[in-house]
Amino acid sequence: DQQVKQNSPSLSVQEGRISILNCDYTNSMFDYFLWYKKYPAEGPTFLISISSIKDKNEDGRFTVFLNKSAKHLSLHIVPSQPGDSAVYFCAASGNSGAGSYQLTFGKGTKLSVIP
Amino acid sequence: EAQVTQNPRYLITVTGKKLTVTCSQNMNHEYMSWYRQDPGLGLRQIYYSMNVEVTDKGDVPEGYKVSRKEKRNFPLILESPSPNQTSLYFCASSFYRDSNEQFFGPGTRLTVL
Numbered sequence: 001d002q003q004v005k006q007n008s009p010s011l012s013v014q015e016g017r018i019s020i021l022n023c024d025y026t027n028s029m030f031d032y033f034l035w036y037k038k039y040p041a042e043g044p045t046f047l048i049s050i051s052s053i054k055d056k057n058e059d060g061r062f063t064v065f066l067n068k069s070a071k072h073l074s075l076h077i078v079p080s081q082p083g084d085s086a087v088y089f090c091a092a093s094g095n096s097g098a099g100s101y102q103l104t105f106g107k108g109t110k111l112s113v114i115p
Numbered sequence: 116e117a118q119v120t121q122n123p124r125y126l127i128t129v130t131g132k133k134l135t136v137t138c139s140q141n142m143n144h145e146y147m148s149w150y151r152q153d154p155g156l157g158l159r160q161i162y163y164s165m166n167v168e169v170t171d172k173g174d175v176p177e178g179y180k181v182s183r184k185e186k187r188n189f190p191l192i193l194e195s196p197s198p199n200q201t202s203l204y205f206c207a208s209s210f211y212r213d214s215n216e217q218f219f220g221p222g223t224r225l226t227v228l
Contacts, residue, residue: 006157011138031214032214032215034216035215035220041207041221041222042221042222043207043219043220043221043222044138044158044205045219046216046217046218049214049216051214079136089157089158093214097183101146101212101215102160102163102173102202102215103148103160103213103217105150105157105158105159106157107155107156108157115186
């Protein structure tokens with residue numbers, strides 16, 4: 001059972017416009033939600049996170065929104081730039097029950113920003 | 116420079132030949148983890164370690180072993196690799212806390228023939 005879902009495998013956006021990447025989760029025990037960006041031939045890099053007690057977190061052009069009642073979060077990139085073209089992974093952090101924190105990842109959304 | 120390093124970056128091997136992928140971090144992180152990335156499946160956790168001599172299984176541990184004898188190193192061992200272990204592997208590390216912001220290595224692309 002997939003606990004973190006990114007239903008759009010790909011997204012194309014014009015440079016300068018807003019990119020909206022979506023993520024849904026099923027486990028209400030998740031404490032933190034994170035977004036990672038991954039370029040080809042590199043490891044994922046942390047982008048932005050949000051605690052489950054907040055509904056918005058902003059960092060420059062990147063904003064993450066959390067709707068706990070809908071178990072949905074989204075990443076907004078404004079304005080989108082060609083260098084933002086990458087695969088974006090949504091991840092959720094929660095106590096595994098064995099005393100450890102684990103990250104559960106979605107399958108990723110490939111964003112293409114067209115110049 | 117704070118980083119997670121993995122070696123080798125690329126490896127082609129044959130079924131049954133034991134191999135080890137090394138992972139090292141210089142950030143004094145307690146938590147280390149191994150993931151594999153496969154097309155259409157995203158990142159799946161293989162094993163993790165909360166500290167020295169403390170390891171546990173992730174979601175897909177079959178066919179893998181790990182050890183954590185030192186804080187900075189967390190090698191991944193495939194004692195008898197099989198073709199279904201052909202994948203892209205990532206090591207990650209973080210401080211042990213609920214936000215769990217993990218730093219990833221550059222990846223190791225493994226092909227098992």
